[in-house]
Amino acid sequence: MRRGYHSAMHSIAPAARAALLAALVSLVACATRxxxxxxxxxxxxxxxxxxxxxxxxxxxxxxxxxxxxxxxxxxxxxxxxxxxxxxxxxxxxxxxxxxxxxxxxxxxxxxxxxxxxxxxxxxxxxxxxxxxxxxxxxxxxxxxxxxxxxxxxxxxxxxxxxxxxxxxxxxxxxxxxxxxxxxxxxxxxxxxxxxxxxxxxxxxxxxxxxxxxxxxxxxxxxxxxxxxxxxxxxxxxxxxxxxxxxxxxxxxxxxxxxxxxxxAEVPVGQRMAVEDIVTPQQAVVTSVGQSIGVAPNPGFEAEVEKRLLGRHDHYQCWRKGELPARWHYGTHPRIPAIVCQMDEGWDAIEGEVLKKSPKNQTRGSHGYDPAxxxxxxxxxxxxxxxxxxxxxxxxxxxxxxxxxxxxxxxxxxxxxxxxxxxxxxxxxxxxxxx
The missing domain is CATH 3.40.720.10 (Alkaline Phosphatase, subunit A)
Known part of the structure; x- marks a missing residue:
């Protein structure tokens, strides 16, 4: 992420080089919160x-x-x-x-x-x-x-x-x-x-x-x-x-x-509890909605993979390193081991939140396939x-x-x-x- 100042220094005139060094010192001095x-x-x-x-x-x-x-x-x-x-x-x-x-x-x-x-x-x-x-x-x-x-x-x-x-x-x-x-x-x-x-x-x-x-x-x-x-x-x-x-x-x-x-529109009846996808005993769900992040609990890795990986009625799940290449997603350490993607027009949220949500209200969501x-x-x-x-x-x-x-x-x-x-x-x- 560095801006490449060192490689450019040798091609700069001495006076300009001194000015640039002074500017860099000033930037470092200003690096506070x-x-x-x-x-x-x-x-x-x-x-x-x-x-x-x-x-x-x-x-x-x-x-x-x-x-x-x-x-x-x-x-x-x-x-x-x-x-x-x-x-x-x-x-x-x-x-x-x-x-x-x-x-x-x-x-x-x-x-x-x-x-x-x-x-x-x-x-x-x-x-x-x-x-x-x-x-x-x-x-x-x-x-x-x-x-x-x-x-x-x-x-x-x-x-x-x-x-x-x-x-x-x-x-x-x-x-x-x-x-x-x-x-x-x-x-x-x-x-x-x-x-x-x-x-x-x-x-x-x-x-x-x-x-x-x-x-x-x-x-x-x-x-x-x-x-x-x-x-x-x-x-x-x-x-x-x-x-x-x-x-x-x-x-x-x-x-x-x-x-x-x-x-996208989320019609009435097209919301589900994320606990129906994976239980709290099996995994920690790090994100809900449309792109669902799932971190299996210790000892439950194989069970969670067997339950989630592949195609389901309204969503599909992958290991983080096997997501569709066109998404350019799956290498950062903050991404959990499994990611599930909801189909367009479907949401997965916490069960307690779902219970309190209006039952007969059309809603809207994003978070779906960028294509x-x-x-x-x-x-x-x-x-x-x-x-x-x-x-x-x-x-x-x-x-x-x-x-x-x-x-x-x-x-x-x-x-x-x-x-x-x-x-x-x-x-x-x-x-x-x-």
């Missing part, structure tokens, strides 16, 4: 802010519903992809960290929304102590940290993984996740940051919207509640672009809108770097990160992505700078 003071502005850098926005669970096909005119306007004024292929598992935290690191979950280590680590214990997205623990996140270098290491400034607005220090650094500006912050309030905060003088304004900002995901889970992706959330988010995007335009800044910002994955159309995510971009009116073929979400690094003019950290599928979206389609 406290929020970082923004570095001084470098007037020699291109000063085009980059704004990355995620709409959690916005399925690629939603753009055709006619409910999001502001998002459609951004697409018409710029570039869209047919869709983005999410990474496995198609969960929120793994894919949001993939988008900003270019690493698949199997490599950055945020392998599920719920996971276990022998040293760190249990991770749940509802646990603020786990969310803020740096060691869950240190397997990747998010774009705002890479920017700050290069002397730029980064900001995160509720982005999953954005409130933890990573490799000793917080984002220069950061707001922790709070579902009570409205869509408009989130946009107003970002507008405030972008309205600062060039000496303090963030170079890269990551903004997150979650309400579509919540309403889709509770009522289903085709529900009036989900559609209303979609429209609220779209209105917030309209407020954002209108405000930037009024300030004469809209065409000076590279704006990218993505989602982490799509959403399913319902799991496809969006990519839309406009700004000085992007062509207008172009549609590019689908690509994997690991490819977003090298694009972000290119737009910022920084050397990307080690990643799994490839900028080639995104070059047709750019006005300047030359090879990426090394």
């Amino acid at each position: 406290a929020p970082q003071t923004p570095p001084p502005h470098d007037p020699s850098r291109a000063d085009t802010p980059l704004l990355l926005i995620s709409i959690d669970s916005f399925r690629a096909s939603y753009l055709e519903l006619g409910l999001t005119p502001n998002l459609q306007r951004i697409a018409d004024q710029g570039v869209r992809a047919q869709w983005i292929n999410p990474s496995y598992p198609t969960q929120t935290f793994p894919n949001h960290y993939t988008l900003v690191t270019g690493l698949r979950p199997d490599h950055h280590g945020v392998i599920h929304n719920t996971m276990r680590d022998p040293d760190l214990g249990r991770f749940r997205v509802s646990d603020p102590n786990a969310i803020g623990e740096t060691r869950w996140w240190d397997g990747g270098e998010p774009i705002w940290i890479g920017a700050q290491n290069a002397g730029l400034r980064g900001a995160t607005m509720l982005w999953p993984g954005g409130e933890a220090p990573v490799r000793g650094q917080h984002a220069n500006r950061s707001r922790a996740f709070d579902p009570k912050i409205t869509e408009i309030a989130r946009v107003e905060q970002v507008l405030e940051w972008l309205g600062e003088p060039a000496t303090t304004r963030p170079h890269v900002t990551a903004l997150y919207f979650d309400s579509l995901d919540k309403e889709s889970h509770d009522y289903g992706p085709n529900s009036p509640q989900a559609r209303a959330a979609m429209q609220r988010i779209d209105s917030a995007l309209g407020h954002l672009t209108d405000a930037l335009a009024a300030r004469g800044e809209l065409d000076r910002v590279n704006l990218i809108v993505v989602s982490d994955h799509g959403m 399913l159309p319902s799991m496809r995510a969006i990519f839309i971009a406009r700004g000085p770097a992007f062509r207008q009116g172009a549609t590019i073929p689908a690509f994997d979400n690991i490819d977003v990160y090298p694009l972000l690094a290119r737009l910022l003019g920084i050397k990307p950290a080690k990643n799994d992505g490839d900028i080639a599928p995104l070059l047709p979206a750019l006005k300047d389609q030359g090879a990426q700078k090394k």
